[in-house]
Amino acid sequence: MEVLSPANVKAMDYQEILESILKREPFKPFDPVLMAFAKDVSDAVLSDRHFRGYPDMMAAAHWMRASHIKEVRERYESRRQGRIWLPRGTVVHFAPANVDTVFIYSWIISFLLGNKNIIRLSQGRGQQVNAFLQAVNGLLENKRYQPVSDRNMFICYGHEETVTGSLCAQCDVRVIWGGDETVRLIRQVPLPPYATEIVFADKFSLAAIKSKAVTISTENDLNDLAGKFYNDAFWFNQNACSSPRMVVWIGSKSDNERAKKLFWDALKKVIERNGLKEDVAVGLNRMLTGYSFAAEGLADRLSSQGTERPYRLHINDLSDRVRTQHAGGGVFLEMELSSLSLLTRHVTRKDQTLSVYGFDKDELSEFSSGLLNGGVNRVVQVGQALEFDLIWDGFDLFTYLSREITVK
Amino acid sequence: MNLERFFQEEPFAWGADEKNGILSDALWKLTEKHRKACEMYRRILEALPNGTFNSKRIDQVPTLPIGLFKRYDLKSVSPKAVVRVLTSSGTTSQTVSRIFLDKETSVLQTKALTCIMRSFIGPKRLPMILVDSQNVLERKDSMNARGAGLVGLSLFGRDHFYMLDESMRVRWEELGAFLKEHAGEKILIFGFTSMIWQYFLEEARAGKRDISVRNGLLVHGGGWKKLQSLGISNDEFKKAIRNQFQIEQIHNFYGMAEQVGSIFMECERGYLHVPNCSDIIIRDGRSLEALRNRKKGIIQVLSVLPQSYPGHSLLTEDEGMIEGEDDCRCGRKGKYFQVLGRLPQVELRGCSDVYAYGESH
Numbered sequence: 001m002e003v004l005s006p007a008n009v010k011a012m013d014y015q016e017i018l019e020s021i022l023k024r025e026p027f028k029p030f031d032p033v034l035m036a037f038a039k040d041v042s043d044a045v046l047s048d049r050h051f052r053g054y055p056d057m058m059a060a061a062h063w064m065r066a067s068h069i070k071e072v073r074e075r076y077e078s079r080r081q082g083r084i085w086l087p088r089g090t091v092v093h094f095a096p097a098n099v100d101t102v103f104i105y106s107w108i109i110s111f112l113l114g115n116k117n118i119i120r121l122s123q124g125r126g127q128q129v130n131a132f133l134q135a136v137n138g139l140l141e142n143k144r145y146q147p148v149s150d151r152n153m154f155i156c157y158g159h160e161e162t163v164t165g166s167l168c169a170q171c172d173v174r175v176i177w178g179g180d181e182t183v184r185l186i187r188q189v190p191l192p193p194y195a196t197e198i199v200f201a202d203k204f205s206l207a208a209i210k211s212k213a214v215t216i217s218t219e220n221d222l223n224d225l226a227g228k229f230y231n232d233a234f235w236f237n238q239n240a241c242s243s244p245r246m247v248v249w250i251g252s253k254s255d256n257e258r259a260k261k262l263f264w265d266a267l268k269k270v271i272e273r274n275g276l277k278e279d280v281a282v283g284l285n286r287m288l289t290g291y292s293f294a295a296e297g298l299a300d301r302l303s304s305q306g307t308e309r310p311y312r313l314h315i316n317d318l319s320d321r322v323r324t325q326h327a328g329g330g331v332f333l334e335m336e337l338s339s340l341s342l343l344t345r346h347v348t349r350k351d352q353t354l355s356v357y358g359f360d361k362d363e364l365s366e367f368s369s370g371l372l373n374g375g376v377n378r379v380v381q382v383g384q385a386l387e388f389d390l391i392w393d394g395f396d397l398f399t400y401l402s403r404e405i406t407v408k
Numbered sequence: 409m410n411l412e413r414f415f416q417e418e419p420f421a422w423g424a425d426e427k428n429g430i431l432s433d434a435l436w437k438l439t440e441k442h443r444k445a446c447e448m449y450r451r452i453l454e455a456l457p458n459g460t461f462n463s464k465r466i467d468q469v470p471t472l473p474i475g476l477f478k479r480y481d482l483k484s485v486s487p488k489a490v491v492r493v494l495t496s497s498g499t500t501s502q503t504v505s506r507i508f509l510d511k512e513t514s515v516l517q518t519k520a521l522t523c524i525m526r527s528f529i530g531p532k533r534l535p536m537i538l539v540d541s542q543n544v545l546e547r548k549d550s551m552n553a554r555g556a557g558l559v560g561l562s563l564f565g566r567d568h569f570y571m572l573d574e575s576m577r578v579r580w581e582e583l584g585a586f587l588k589e590h591a592g593e594k595i596l597i598f599g600f601t602s603m604i605w606q607y608f609l610e611e612a613r614a615g616k617r618d619i620s621v622r623n624g625l626l627v628h629g630g631g632w633k634k635l636q637s638l639g640i641s642n643d644e645f646k647k648a649i650r651n652q653f654q655i656e657q658i659h660n661f662y663g664m665a666e667q668v669g670s671i672f673m674e675c676e677r678g679y680l681h682v683p684n685c686s687d688i689i690i691r692d693g694r695s696l697e698a699l700r701n702r703k704k705g706i707i708q709v710l711s712v713l714p715q716s717y718p719g720h721s722l723l724t725e726d727e728g729m730i731e732g733e734d735d736c737r738c739g740r741k742g743k744y745f746q747v748l749g750r751l752p753q754v755e756l757r758g759c760s761d762v763y764a765y766g767e768s769h
Contacts, residue, residue, distance in 0.1 A: 280693035280706070281751050284725065288473040294455035295448040295480055302455045305470070306696035 001163060004121065004130075005154040007137040015166070017153050018118065022170050024151055026087040027114040029402070030073050034112050037139065037148050039066040044135040054128040056235055056386075060104040063388060072112065075390065076398055085402040087114030088196070089172035094186055096177035096200075097122035098239045100129050105388040106175055107152075113401050116151040118167055123156055164189050171195055173401060178202045178241070198400050200393050203241035203352035204323040206333075207232075207382060208340060211251030211259035213358025225357055226266035228383025232355055234276060235386055238328035241393075242353035242378070242385045245326050246318070246333035248343055250359075256336045264303075267310055282329050283307030289331050298322050299333075318346040340367045347375030352393060355382045409437065411516060411685070411712055419523040419683040420740035424733055427742065431687055432466045434712040435720055439469060442718035445484035449718040467689055467698045471708055471721040477505035477666055485510045485716045495552045496665040504552070505665055510716035517669030517713055518560065524683050525564050527740070528659055528673055529625055535590040536565020537583070537624075539599025539608050541572040553665035554600060557630065560668065561598045576607050580617060587621065597626045597655070601645065602634035612652055620654045629661035629671070636749050642678070662747050666719045670711040672745075677737050679744035686711040688743060690730050691723070693751075701730045704748060725751045 003014050027034055045051050045061035052058070062068070091110045095103035107117055121129065133154060140149040157163050168174055168189045176186050178201040191197065207229065214222065233243050247263075249256040287307045293299035294313075298321060303312035309330040315322055322333060337343055340363055347354075354376050356364060368379055377394040380387070390397050411434065422430075442449045453470055476482065483490070491514055494507040509517070544555045551559070562568055569586045573579055587595075599608070604626075612619060626649065635645065646658050662680050663671035670686035682688055689698050690705040699705045707728040714720045727748040736744045 279752060281725070281753055283694055284473060284475075284706075284723070284751070287723075288475045288479075290455075291452050291473055291476055292479055294452040295476065295482075297451055300455055301457070303457065305456050305458075307694060 001155065001157045001160075003153065003155050004133050005137050005152070006140055006149045014153070014155060018166070018170075021116050021118065021151055021153060022090055024116065026089060026116050026151070027147070029085060029087065029114045030076070030112055031114065033145070033147060034114070035066075035069060035073075037145055038064050038069050038108060038112065040139050041136060042066070044139060045132065048131075048135065050131055051128065054126075055231075056099075056101045057128045057132060059235075059386070060101045060388075063105065064108055069112070072109075072390065076113075079396075079398055084405040084407060085113075085398075086405060087116075088401060088403050090116045090118065090170065091173040091175060091401060092167045092171040093117060093119040093175045094177060094182065095119060095121050095125075096179070096182075097124050098179075099177075099236050099241070100126045102177055102240075102388075103129075104132070106177070109390065109397050110173075110175075110401050111152065113398065115173070115401060117153070118171070119152075119154045120164075120167070121154060121156045123158065125156075159185065161189065168195075173198065176200065196400065198395050198397075200241065202350070203393070204246075204326070204350045205242045205244050205353040205355070205385065206246035206248060206351065207244040207355040207357070207385075208248045208250055208343060208359070209259065209263065209356070209382070210340075210358030211249050211255035214259035214262055215255055217262075222262060222266045223270070225382060226263065226270045228381075229263075229267060229355075230270040230274065232383060232385035233332075234271070234274075234330070238326075238330065240386055243328075244353075244355055244385060245328070245331070246335070249334070249336045250338070250340050250343075251336075252338070253336070260334070264310060264312065271309060278309075278329075283309065285327065286311045286329055286331050289313075289325070289327050289329075293322075293325060296321070296325075298325065320348070320350065323350055341370060343367070344370045344373070347371065347373070349374035351375040353378040353380060353385050355380055355385045357382045409434070409441070409512075409712075409715060414685040414712060415519050415523050417684065419520075419527055419685070420681055420742050422684050423741045427684060428466060431684075431710075431712065432464055432469075435466060435469045435687075435710055436464060438712065438714070438720040441715070442484045442720070446482060446718050448480055448482055449484070466687060466710065469710065469721045471710075471723045472718065474505070474664070474666055474722045474724050477507060477717075477719065478503045481506055481508065482719070483508040483717045489716065492551060494556055494665050494668060507665055507668075507719065508717050513714060513716045516715065518563070520669040520683065520685050520713055521560050521671065522563065524671060524673060525561070525627075528627070529564055529596060533564060533566040534594050534596040534625070535567045535586075536562065536569065536596040536598065537586065538562065538568060538570050539572065539597065539604050539628075540570060541574055541576060542570040543574050553630065553668070556665070556668055557600070557663075558598070561627065565596045565598075572603075572607055576603075578608060578611050578617075580615075583619065587619070592623070594623050594625060595621060597621065597624050599626075599628055600630045601628045601632060601660070602630075604628055604649070605635060605638075605640070605645065609648060609652055619652075622654045622656070624653065624655040625657040625659075626655050627659050627661060627673075629663060632747070633750055642674075664709070664722075664724070666722055667709055667711045667714065669713045675736060675738035675740060675744070677744075679731055679736055679738070680746065681736065681738075681740050682743040682745070684742070685713060688728070688730070688745060690728055690745070693727075696723075701732055704729045706751070707745075707747065725753070727751055 001014055003009050042061045042064035093106050103119055107119055110117055168191050172195050174197045176183050176199045180202045183199050183201050290302045299313035299315050301314035311331045312334050314334050443453055489510045490508045491511050492509045496505040571583050649655055660674040661671045672680040674680050687710040689708040692705050707724045707726045710721045728745050730743050730745045733743045734741045
């Protein structure tokens with residue numbers, strides 16, 4: 001057991017810290033201290049050169065900057081519509097191992113709503129997470145933030161059930177970021193009867209591109225599209241739940257073929273321009289994934305005999321096996337459909353984000369209202385796949401992390 | 409498939425001009441054979457761009473990533489024809505390859521191995537010490553690479569002596585008696601590199617055992633990963649063995665469960681040699697283009713032996729470098745090369761992937 005924040009406490013004290021957090025009263029939503037702290041964290045990260053190499057961290061800090069927090073607050077107020085919303089109390093967050101920055105969003109939203117937070121971080125977290133916690137700890141030394149320090153704790157431990165048990169036994173909300181296995185394990189640990197839970201299980205995300213829009217786009221538009229898609233897919237090496245692992249081409253046969261060529265060539269150039277490095281083994285793994293898909297009969301065409309990046313696998317059916325066999329690292333599944341509405345029959349509850357390009361509002365809302373079989377919770381423009389939203393996986397975090405008091 | 413001509417001559421007799429045509433012909437025939445007989449292999453070939461291969465060049469023979477054999481049971485014969493399932497030793501990863509051998513392939517493997525070994529140890533069977541425990545050999549129908557190596561190599565010896573007991577301790581007394589009995593004779597010693605290091609050499613050093621095997625001929629291979637992690641090179645290994653046991657003749661070999669038989673033996677000059685029945689190509693890690701000699705890259709191994717499974721052309725996860733062709737000073741023809749180690753592995757799922765990504769920035 002390691003207490004990562006607040007600093008200067010011994011590991012064995014975690015029980016004591018937990019007890020003292022539980023005893024304290026939560027903040028009021030958007031208390032000035034909370035707003036000021038979020039702003040200071042954002043400033044600390046954005047002004048520290050060390051974080052420049054971590055675009056995901058920079059994006060999180062950008063999300064937390066004062067002007068955006070103000071927007072978040074406005075959204076909160078407009079949703080609240082004068083009703084009384086208070087924090088639920090103590091929220092325990094189990095952060096994912098594969099996407100280092102998700103815990104920041106999970107925490108900051110809960111934090112701004114006034115909740116007390118205990119965040120369990122992965123043992124495999126990246127260096128930038130430690131650097132981030134260092135920045136947080138630095139701010140917490142300020143006397144002004146003592147109340148924040150008294151109500152938030154970051155810890156790291158193996159998956160000891162007793163620890164998980166004691167964290168869960170007294171919390172008001174439990175937030176679990178997947179994989180499915182983690183969700184299954186943690187779910188076996190009981191919660192108090194009054195507690196609620198938000199679960200983010202393994203997800204698959206994809207992009208749908210209107211081929212015609214690509215074929216008629218200018219070179220600038222095309223480069224812009226490829227650049228945005230690159231960010232969506234490669235920031236987390238396709239391991240974020242919302243990073244696209246598949247592209248569905250919507251259009252006529254000839255448009256689809258032309259669009260593919262234009263798009264993938266443009267993406268290749270972006271990859272080259274960004275000088276994205278990888279271990280040789282990652283490339284070989286891409287090849288192994290491709291050959292495995294072909295061997296199983298899941299893919300009928302591979303874009304390369306070797307380790308090409310992007311590596312494209314052509315499929316005709318989006319099965320669950322296809323979803324689970326995908327291992328990230330620059331592999332893209334590819335399929336063509338003649339219209340967007342046909343995609344509804346391929347999606348399942350495993351599917352989270354659909355990034356789109358070239359469709360108008362009506363097409364998108366028509367498609368979205370047809371999503372009755374449980375799949376796809378977000379439809380966003382290409383380039384916004386990783387943008388954290390206050391409604392995630394279909395959960396409105398404002399309402400899930402608040403309790404409403406009805407006064408009549 | 410009739411492969412007799414591969415075994416009629418010395419295994420290192422063919423120069424490039426002579427070899428390439430014959431080998432390419434056999435490898436392309438194998439590609440066709442497996443395409444027809446192995447459903448998964450056929451699907452892979454059909455999915456590749458330019459799925460119809462018109463080329464006759466060896467470097468164009470489709471090649472499977474070796475990891476595929478850990479995921480799937482790839483075979484080109486009916487289950488009834490399988491006489492043995494070979495598994496990789498799997499010391500460093502939990503999943504092992506499963507290789508299905510029919511009678512024909514099994515016979516070819518023995519033939520090839522015999523040809524190659526004779527070139528190094530002569531035609532006569534020698535008294536033989538195996539640096540291993542006999543327990544490894546208990547099951548006949550399924551066998552790991554270690555067992556297969558022991559069985560394969562034991563053909564070249566007689567009066568076999570397994571020098572380790574079941575708990576991998578040296579049977580020092582019996583070893584002494586064996587050496588006494590065969591004093592003055594040439595003795596063949598065989599074992600896996602890491603086991604020789606750990607269970608024989610280090611034990612002898614620790615116990616200050618003065619064992620001298622001046623007439624010994626040591627053949628060792630496999631399991632380099634462990635020594636690599638200890639930072640011990642082939643040269644250092646040789647030196648240490650010479651110092652401790654006075655064994656002069658030491659031959660490393662490079663081989664794998666996925667291509668048993670057509671192994672690459674280290675010559676007197678310290679290079680691994682490609683026999684008539686196989687080939688290696690060094691490829692660039694990213695583009696997979698075939699590289700020129702003396703360029704470092706990933707090793708692709710080709711062999712005419714695999715008849716019962718589509719393993720005649722494999723992309724390994726090892727790095728190597730071809731030193732030259734047909735002109736090694738040991739006198740053998742064919743390519744000669746070095747293995748430089750294993751590619752650093754990346755676990756693709758979960759956090760470590762993000763790690764690699766983060767750290768490369």
